[in-house]
Amino acid sequence: MQKLLATNNLTLATLLTLLLLLPPATTTTSYFLSCGSSAPVELDDGRAFSPDSHLSPDPSLPLSSPNNSAAHSPLLLSSSARLFFRPSTYSLPLSTPGGPHLLRLHFLPFLNLSSATFTVSANAATFPLLSNFSAPGPLLKEFFFFALASPLLRLSFLPSSPSFAFVSAIELFSVPGRCLFSPSAAPVPASPDSLPPDDLSAHVLETVHRLNVGGPTVTPRNDTLWRTWTVDDAFADDAARTAREVSFSGRIRYPEGGATRETAPESVYRTAREMDNNKGNSTSRNFNLTWTLPVSDSGHGHLVRLHFCDIVSKALNELYFDIYINGYPASMDVDLSSQASYSLASPYYIDFRLRSSPSATIHVSVRPSARSLPWKSNAILNGLEIMKIRGVAAFSNQQKEKKSYTKAMLELLLGCSFVASAFLIFLLTVFRWRGRRRTKQAPVRSESAAWSPLPASSYSRLMELTAATSSPATNASLTLKVPFSDVLLATKNFDENSHIGSGGFGKVYRGVLRDGTAVAVKRGGRDSTDRGSRQGATEFYAEILVLSRIRHRHLVSLVGYCEERSEMILVYEFVERGPLRDHLYGPAAKPRLSWKRRLEICVGSARGLHYLHTGSSQGVVIHRDIKSSNILLDGGYAAKVADFGLSRSAGAHVDRSHVSTGVKGSFGYLDPEYFRTQQLTEKSDVYSFGVVLLEVLCARPVIDRSLPWEEVNLAEWGMKWQKKGLLRRIVDPALKGEVDSESLGKFGETVEKCLSKYGVDRPTMGEVLWNLEYVLQLHESAASREAAEDCSNGSLEIQEVCSTSAQNNSGMATK
Numbered sequence: 001m002q003k004l005l006a007t008n009n010l011t012l013a014t015l016l017t018l019l020l021l022l023p024p025a026t027t028t029t030s031y032f033l034s035c036g037s038s039a040p041v042e043l044d045d046g047r048a049f050s051p052d053s054h055l056s057p058d059p060s061l062p063l064s065s066p067n068n069s070a071a072h073s074p075l076l077l078s079s080s081a082r083l084f085f086r087p088s089t090y091s092l093p094l095s096t097p098g099g100p101h102l103l104r105l106h107f108l109p110f111l112n113l114s115s116a117t118f119t120v121s122a123n124a125a126t127f128p129l130l131s132n133f134s135a136p137g138p139l140l141k142e143f144f145f146f147a148l149a150s151p152l153l154r155l156s157f158l159p160s161s162p163s164f165a166f167v168s169a170i171e172l173f174s175v176p177g178r179c180l181f182s183p184s185a186a187p188v189p190a191s192p193d194s195l196p197p198d199d200l201s202a203h204v205l206e207t208v209h210r211l212n213v214g215g216p217t218v219t220p221r222n223d224t225l226w227r228t229w230t231v232d233d234a235f236a237d238d239a240a241r242t243a244r245e246v247s248f249s250g251r252i253r254y255p256e257g258g259a260t261r262e263t264a265p266e267s268v269y270r271t272a273r274e275m276d277n278n279k280g281n282s283t284s285r286n287f288n289l290t291w292t293l294p295v296s297d298s299g300h301g302h303l304v305r306l307h308f309c310d311i312v313s314k315a316l317n318e319l320y321f322d323i324y325i326n327g328y329p330a331s332m333d334v335d336l337s338s339q340a341s342y343s344l345a346s347p348y349y350i351d352f353r354l355r356s357s358p359s360a361t362i363h364v365s366v367r368p369s370a371r372s373l374p375w376k377s378n379a380i381l382n383g384l385e386i387m388k389i390r391g392v393a394a395f396s397n398q399q400k401e402k403k404s405y406t407k408a409m410l411e412l413l414l415g416c417s418f419v420a421s422a423f424l425i426f427l428l429t430v431f432r433w434r435g436r437r438r439t440k441q442a443p444v445r446s447e448s449a450a451w452s453p454l455p456a457s458s459y460s461r462l463m464e465l466t467a468a469t470s471s472p473a474t475n476a477s478l479t480l481k482v483p484f485s486d487v488l489l490a491t492k493n494f495d496e497n498s499h500i501g502s503g504g505f506g507k508v509y510r511g512v513l514r515d516g517t518a519v520a521v522k523r524g525g526r527d528s529t530d531r532g533s534r535q536g537a538t539e540f541y542a543e544i545l546v547l548s549r550i551r552h553r554h555l556v557s558l559v560g561y562c563e564e565r566s567e568m569i570l571v572y573e574f575v576e577r578g579p580l581r582d583h584l585y586g587p588a589a590k591p592r593l594s595w596k597r598r599l600e601i602c603v604g605s606a607r608g609l610h611y612l613h614t615g616s617s618q619g620v621v622i623h624r625d626i627k628s629s630n631i632l633l634d635g636g637y638a639a640k641v642a643d644f645g646l647s648r649s650a651g652a653h654v655d656r657s658h659v660s661t662g663v664k665g666s667f668g669y670l671d672p673e674y675f676r677t678q679q680l681t682e683k684s685d686v687y688s689f690g691v692v693l694l695e696v697l698c699a700r701p702v703i704d705r706s707l708p709w710e711e712v713n714l715a716e717w718g719m720k721w722q723k724k725g726l727l728r729r730i731v732d733p734a735l736k737g738e739v740d741s742e743s744l745g746k747f748g749e750t751v752e753k754c755l756s757k758y759g760v761d762r763p764t765m766g767e768v769l770w771n772l773e774y775v776l777q778l779h780e781s782a783a784s785r786e787a788a789e790d791c792s793n794g795s796l797e798i799q800e801v802c803s804t805s806a807q808n809n810s811g812m813a814t815k
Contacts, residue, residue, distance in 0.1 A: 029094050030174070031092055032047055032050060033051075033170040034051060034077060035052045035062075035081055036063050037062070047171075052170070055091070056082055056090070058088075061085070062081075063081050064079060077168050078108035082167055084165040086159065100174070101173065102172070103144075104143075107135035107140075107168055108168040109135050111667050114134065114135055114136050114137065115667070116163055116165055117159075118158055119132060119157075121158065122153060122155060122156075123150060123154045129141070143206050143207070145205070186330065186350070188325045188330045203389050205387040205388065205390070208295055210228065210386075212230065212231060212232065213272060214247075215247065215267065223265045239288065245272075245273055246273070247271050248269075252270065252346075252347065253346045263347065269309035273289060273380065275378050288366065289367070290364065292361055292363050295386065300390060301353060301354055301389040302356075305349055305386075309346065310344050310380070317338070321367060321379035322366070323350070323365070326357065334350075364384060480544070480548055481560060484564040484565055487511070490514075490521060508522050508523075510574060513571075518573075519571050523568075539646065546647050553608075553638070553640075554638070556572050556641065556642040559572060575632035575633065575634050576633075577637065579628065579633075580633060594738060596738075598697075599772065599779060603769065605689070609623065610766050610768075612641075614765075622682055622684065624680065628695050630642050631692070671759070683759030686762045687755060687759075690751050697718075697731055698714065702714040702715065718730060719751075742781075743776075746778060
């Protein structure tokens with residue numbers, strides 16, 4: 001009986017102690033919002049996103065994509081978004097306003113959300129997180145901050161006129177302070193001039209790079225804070241890329257009071273790059289392993305965090321190395337075993353503060369220390385993070401509150417440490433009281449017993465493997481491959497002065513190849529830095545496979561491609577006058593086009609599309625993204641259809657009438673039947689081309705939210721006037737007096753047929769081409785008659801001149 005009472009008392013004491021140590025359940029901030037969604041979204045990494053309807057600002061517009069399929073779970077969030085057409089704010093209460101938080105904003109554009117331009121700010125418009133921001137492809141923006149002065153986070157979206165704003169998902173949750181800020185971050189260089197302040201808690205940090213050095217991509221599923229750690233190949237110099245990659249399957253020993261799993265997951269500390277040298281070669285001390293990382297904004301300071309874990313040494317005090325940042329000595333004679341509690345395989349990190357970099361790049365190097373023994377000289381790196389230090393946040397401007405919070409947190413930590421120590425002593429006493437048999441039955445178990453190496457099955461690694469072994473591009477002609485060195489020479493190392501545009505796949509540069517050929521170089525990339533605004537490798541290979549097998553005067557020609565060094569580069573013929581859109585409207589509008597020239601451009605474009613649908617050796621090729629910005633004009637104003645990244649081939653001998661596919665395209669041009677049914681046919685291209693025809697006639701954007709509601713959508717507005725027989729009222733004012741009634745009438749009929757609600761009622765592209773050629777003939781005949789009538793009132797001599805002019809009018813280009 002006494003033994004039973006003693007056991008119950010012990011159990012009760014243990015429970016009471018545990019209750020004292022447990023934090024209150026209400027002290028953690030946690031928001032996972034799937035914006036615009038009507039149902040929860042659960043990812044395979046354990047995150048559950050709820051609809052944001054109860055928190056969404058008003059007014060706003062939820063938008064859903066009909067394509068809900070996804071190759072991997074994060075893209076499940078891309079099936080919805082919330083749109084804002086005026087300044088709108090989420091107000092999110094913070095359970096721990098004095099503690100550190102992580103904010104993630106997901107931008108996963110579908111349809112034409114990539115055209116949005118807007119600003120995102122936190123708690124005040126004077127502190128923007130993102131300014132004049134656009135998302136050409138899937139993007140994730142991540143911020144860390146202390147919210148000291150307000151119990152609310154007010155997250156505002158401000159559209160740039162006349163555009164709109166959108167967001168796909170929002171994450172906001174409390175995080176341990178140790179994984180964010182280090183009060184001991186060393187300044188580099190050592191001089192404090194122009195360096196960020198020591199106290200980073202009053203600032204917002206924006207994640208720029210997060211690399212798993214020497215290992216595969218670490219997905220959110222394998223990170224306690226759902227972070228992604230990308231491979232480092234794209235940033236490593238030749239020496240670092242060829243350095244030996246090492247992995248470790250033993251126990252990772254997180255030191256007490258040091259790095260934790262929230263600092264970085266085990267997967268990061270289990271892999272590294274080390275000097276691949278001959279242990280007896282003392283000249284290895286003269287070599288560096290260097291990583292060069294672009295930082296898009298050179299006006300901010302940066303926090304650089306380096307992760308280390310000595311998984312290469314056989315004994316303590318063998319590994320000594322130096323760290324250089326931007327050429328400055330940052331930390332010399334680093335001995336990981338002494339820094340990490342005199343233990344091997346123990347994680348350790350070092351933080352450095354940098355001033356803004358004029359070159360917009362940060363160079364991180366490690367090299368063996370002079371203290372190293374010649375036969376043991378080595379240097380390693382496991383992980384690398386770079387965060388932009390933004391200005392003081394509007395919600396952290398009360399220093400008094402910050403100090404009181406810091407003091408309170410210190411007192412709380414000391415109290416918790418005391419209780420934890422007492423509890424550990426108590427448990428030790430209990431175990432000893434239970435007897436030696438129990439301790440023998442509970443030996444220390446390796447933390448890695450159930451761990452298996454993370455397979456290199458991430459998206460980036462798969463793409464790298466595909467490109468190296470079974471790349472679809474290998475089926476294309478080998479003569480199309482362009483060496484990366486030639487690309488660098490042609491674009492002058494991607495000089496910004498050669499930059500002529502940007503798109504969903506990446507930036508476009510003008511260049512000249514070695515043989516003098518003028519080319520347009522479109523550069524994508526697997527990373528998410530400034531050089532890689534992209535929609536994915538799928539578009540890259542689609543362009544190669546389509547354009548390598550077709551040639552037509554009215555289709556842009558592919559000169560070559562390059563996929564070296566993890567690059568995805570397409571080289572096209574240079575089309576001098578650029579997109580048709582720039583010749584119709586907008587800030588970059590060129591001198592106006594005459595009605596005759598516009599008709600000739602429409603005819604040329606139709607010929608190119610007709611060839612895609614019927615004349616290609618690949619069978620039916622459906623472009624899927626016909627719009628005025630994808631029709632280019634050469635020096636003679638001949639039209640060339642471009643951008644085949646979204647095109648689909650139905651094969652050479654296909655009996656079925658459609659291809660089932662996820663919806664792709666652009667707002668305003670998208671076939672509504674394709675949007676509803678997800679069944680793609682040539683008639684979807686016909687609908688989009690009909691919108692382009694209206695755009696050519698009216699010289700205005702297809703979606704213009706600055707106009708009255710009934711005029712926003714060009715296709716709907718144009719058909720309204722066409723059905724009334726009053727299409728002339730919306731003709732481009734610059735064409736006043738040029739557009740004859742006969743050609744306009746037939747042109748309007750063609751547009752109306754192209755924009756029929758059902759594809760079966762639309763003409764083929766061949767029929768559209770025939771109608772447009774007829775429209776051009778009608779206009780030339782009307783111009784000849786008008787010229788003849790103008791001459792009938794003049795002298796005989798003038799009439800003869802005019803008669804000759806009228807006869808030759810059809811062969812003259814209208815200026």
